[in-house]
Amino acid sequence: MPKGLTFLPSLALTAVMALPLAAETKPDAGTVLATVNGDEITLGHVVATVAALPQQYQQIEDDVLYDFVLEQLIQQQLLGQQQEELTQQNALTLDNETRSLLAVQTVNALTNDVVTDEAVQAAYDAQFAEFEGEDEFDASHILVESEDEAKALKAQLDDGADFAEMAREHSTGPSGPNGGALGWFGKGQMVPEFENAVLGLEKGQISEPVQTQFGWHLVILNDKRKSEAPALEAVRDELAQTIQQEAIQAQIDELTQQAQIERTALEGVGPEVIRQLDLIQE
Template identity: 35%
Template sequence: MSEKKVLAVVNEKEITEDTVLKFLNDLGPQMAMQFQSPEGMKRVVDELINQEVMYLDAKESKLDSDENFIKELERVKEGLLKQYALNQLLSGISVTEGEALEFYNENKENFKKPETVVASHILVEEEEKAKEIIKEIENGMSFEDAAKNYSTCPSKAQGGNLGEFGRGQMVPEFEDAAFNMEVDSISEPVKTQFGYHIIKLINKNAEGLSSFDEIKDQVTQQVLGTKQQQAYINKTNELKQKYEVKNNM
């Protein structure tokens, strides 16, 4: 096992690489990225030294005996203990595949997939320009090249491809046109608040039922949440019989 690297020592308290890594992990990935350099690491070590000398001074000044500190410590301990007790209660609860499958079979109405389409488009400002582009496509230019050459939408970089979307995700005029097209067909110019769209329908997916395998993880989490909630309710109801409770609401 490799020897730990000591980066600083404060009154015999070692600040090691592990100490720094724990500090960065507690910050979260986005904040930690700011310190992923030699200069950043030095700043972290400086901060850990600052915290340590503040702690030592607080101990020497007997701030840990201060009445307000003791009250705050008790408040924090109470919150931690509540959370720990809850975690202990819920940690032993699990869901079998059979339980998840039973829930799925009993609630299939909740697992329907809505109708969706996959479409590309070309967006221009003028209707006349849209008609000219349609003629170019009819004369052999690919829809993707036409999108890259003429579209004002950022999707032009993907040949106009907008991916898969369902109802309610696009403006009404665009949505109505796309959902009423045949696969592989190209629309006439469709006017919306953004300009004129030429739409190509790539695929259409009818409303259907998600299979259990597709959403097993989702169903399992849903059943787990229900079981945990019920366990919490049962436990608190049991404890309300044990301890005196007066609810004035």
């Protein structure tokens, strides 16, 4: 039995006997895999059960999963045969699940119609055709504890000292061993004082000492560029989801306009009663 996959406690099923093997046939949803007191369990029941399992169970070997799911369905059938009908609560739950599944079928059919490669490409073109990009900066810094130390290092840099070498020798920040290099970053990714210093620099220029919560910085702007539009594949799922949501909402709006919907307003029937389980329990 797969670890953690327990729908029901193990039962002794001495009354269930294996049927003799028949000639190989082409399977379909109606293929009967077992009968329990005359009630059939089909291949379709097994396949639907497996399809609804959480993702972590989808990695279980097929032969193990097949036997286990079929056994569980047999056990459920045995237990279910002890009841004449669903309780009121379970019947209402089944109504809700049926309503939900029918809605999902409509959504899936709509999605198949509207989320096409052509529609995704059109949405991408519309969103990024005039993409101008945001400013991105490549900077390095030297971080020290005091303003005096920063001023002294700035004087050496102004005299021609190599910035990367000075960072490796003096910077207390984690980027020091890498010559102070911070790589590319955009607006909002650095603390405000540091960002303001970068924004005021020309390429190759070194800032005056800048104080932040981390200490005192000397910053050099290595390069500046505009960000590029993301590749289509990087945003395909996001675009598809937007197309789907817009199509679903449009369908709902259209159906709502065509439908006759009456909401009954009753005194004492509202949010104050939605947790009263006794209303649906017999």
